[in-house]
Structures are given as C-alpha cells and as structure tokens.
Amino acid sequence: MADKAAIQEEIKKQGEIVRQLKSEKADKGVISEEVAKLLELKAQLGDEASKNFVLKCLKGTRDYNPLQMSIREGVFKTIISCFKRHGAETIDTPVFELKETLTGKYGEDSTLIYDLKDQGGELLSLRYDLTVPFTRYLAMNKITTIKRYHIAKVYRRDNPAMTKGRFREFYQCDFDIAGQFDTMLPDAECVKIVAEILTQLDIGEYKIRVNHRKLLDGMFAACGVPDDKFRTICSAVDKLDKVSIFWTPFQLFLKNDKFQPNNLNKIILFYAN
Numbered sequence: 379m380a381d382k383a384a385i386q387e388e389i390k391k392q393g394e395i396v397r398q399l400k401s402e403k404a405d406k407g408v409i410s411e412e413v414a415k416l417l418e419l420k421a422q423l424g425d426e427a428s429k430n431f432v433l434k435c436l437k438g439t440r441d442y443n444p445l446q447m448s449i450r451e452g453v454f455k456t457i458i459s460c461f462k463r464h465g466a467e468t469i470d471t472p473v474f475e476l477k478e479t480l481t482g483k484y485g486e487d488s489t490l491i492y493d494l495k496d497q498g499g500e501l502l503s504l505r506y507d508l509t510v511p512f513t514r515y516l517a518m519n520k521i522t523t524i525k526r527y528h529i530a531k532v533y534r535r536d537n538p539a540m541t542k543g544r545f546r547e548f549y550q551c552d553f554d555i556a557g558q559f560d561t562m563l564p565d566a567e568c569v570k571i572v573a574e575i576l577t578q579l580d581i582g583e584y585k586i587r588v589n590h591r592k593l594l595d596g597m598f599a600a601c602g603v604p605d606d607k608f609r610t611i612c613s614a615v616d617k618l619d620k621v622s623i624f625w626t627p628f629q630l631f632l633k634n635d636k637f638q639p640n641n642l643n644k645i646i647l648f649y650a651n
Contacts, residue, residue, distance in 0.1 A: 392416045438538030438546025461527040471511035477501040490534045504533040508552040523557030
C-alpha cells in the first residue's frame with residue numbers, strides 16, 4: 379500500500395509537470411519526454427486503477443433509452459413543423475465559444491459557465507444558452523433580419539437536482555425574430571406559436587405566462603420604482619417562484635434595498651392580485 383501511495387503521488391507530481399509545460403508551450407520534444415515518464419508511472423500501478431473504476435453518467439447528466447428518444451423525436455418534430463409554418467429557418471453554432479464572448483452576459487449567473495482548459499492559445503467556454511451565440515452569429519454575418527429557431531444542448535455548472543429536472547446538460551429550444559417590425563407583433567407571434575405547439579402536443583389544459591421586460595418596466599414605473607432599481611427588482615421578482623416561503627423573502631429583499639414603503643406596498647399588491 380505504501381508503494382502504491384508513493385506511485386500515485388509521483389503520478390500527481392508528474393501530471394503537474396506535464397500540464398505546466400503545455401501551458402508554457404514548451405518544446406514538443408520536452409513535453410513528449412515528460413508524458414512518457416507519466417505513462418510509465420501509471421503502468422506501474424498495473425490494473426489497480428481499472429479495478430476501482432465505476433461506469434456512470436456524470437453528475438447532472440443522464441442517458442436516454444430508445445423509447446425516451448422516440449418520444450423526444452416526436453415532440454421535436456411537432457415543434458419544428460410549427461416553427462417552419464411560421465417561416466422560421468434554423469442555424470447551428472459551436473457547442474463552445476470564446477470565453478470573452480460569454481463573459482459578462484449573464485450577470486450573477488456567469489459563475490455557472492463551464493470553462494475549458496486552454497487549447498491552442500484561446501480561452502474557451504461551453505455555451506450557457508443559445509441566445510448569445512445567436513447574437514454573435516448575427517454580428518459576424520451582418521444579418522439584420524431573420525426568423526430563426528435553434529434546438530440544441532447547453533451547459534450549466536449548476537448544483538443539479540435531477541428529481542426537479544435541473545441538469546448540467548440539457549436541451550434549449552429557442553425561437554427568435556430579429557429585425558425591425560411593428561411594435562409587439564413578433565411578441566404576439568411567439569405567444570401564438572407556444573399555444574399552437576402545446577395544443578398539438580395535447581398536454582391538456584395549460585396557462586401561458588408572459589415574462590416581458592416592457593410590461594415589467596411599465597408596472598415598476600407605475601409603482602414608483604426608480605430607473606436605477608429596475609434590475610434589482612427584476613432579480614427579486616425572478617425568485618418569487620423559487621422561494622419556499624412566498625412573500626417574506628421578497629419583502630425583506632425590497633426593504634433591505636430601501637424601497638419606499640408606499641412603492642413597496644404597490645408592488646406587493648400588484649403581485650398578490
């Protein structure tokens with residue numbers, strides 16, 4: 379056991395040497411020599427490592443069997459056919475982007491972005507959603523008008539809760555209308571598309587909740603919320619359906635941010651109704 383522990387420690391040290399040389403872009407011959415030493419150390423452990431190896435899905439991910447995939451494919455077919463009826467076309471973007479493209483786009487959620495190790499001198503991250511890659515695509519190709527849909531996997535370095543449907547790898551389904559149109563017409567079409575899809579999937583009764591910044595801004599303005607507090611109050615509202623005790627944390631959050639009592643009461647009354 380002592381010999382095994384010593385070898386494992388040597389492997390750890392040698393691994394650090396190899397990673398350091400690669401990060402410094404050292405001579406390939408030097409790197410190859412150190413990698414060979416690392417492999418030689420690993421070989422000394424024999425089959426011990428393989429005996430302790432357990433086959434499993436990574437935390438926050440899962441496999442899908444043929445029946446589940448058949449159901450998913452049917453749902454995707456219904457969704458895509460609806461998008462196409464509305465004149466949308468699809469695009470695809472890489473699963474990873476330059477880190478600087480994603481950094482600063484998600485506020486406090488930026489900590490949930492998966493960073494990749496330096497490859498070829500570029501700092502990369504797995505995509506967090508499909509929206510930022512879409513805006514990058516538009517800017518690169520100088521596209522000003524497009525009706526686009528994109529169904530693909532995204533990644534979140536979150537604390538997964540599989541029983542609640544919160545994964546680290548999951549599908550997002552995006553439909554966006556870019557360009558200049560009559561006010562609210564694209565928004566209305568998006569709501570119509572959601573209604574058509576849910577009806578065709580025959581899921582039973584449903585309710586569509588509209589989360590629209592202009593509606594929130596108007597409500598906050600009517601409640602007397604200062605412009606510089608809009609982002610703060612939006613963050614609080616976003617957490618309303620996530621807290622176990624509904625109103626107390628929300629009220630405390632607003633009070634701690636020194637909202638005027640009269641404005642605070644208007645906001646609470648609006649949501650209570």
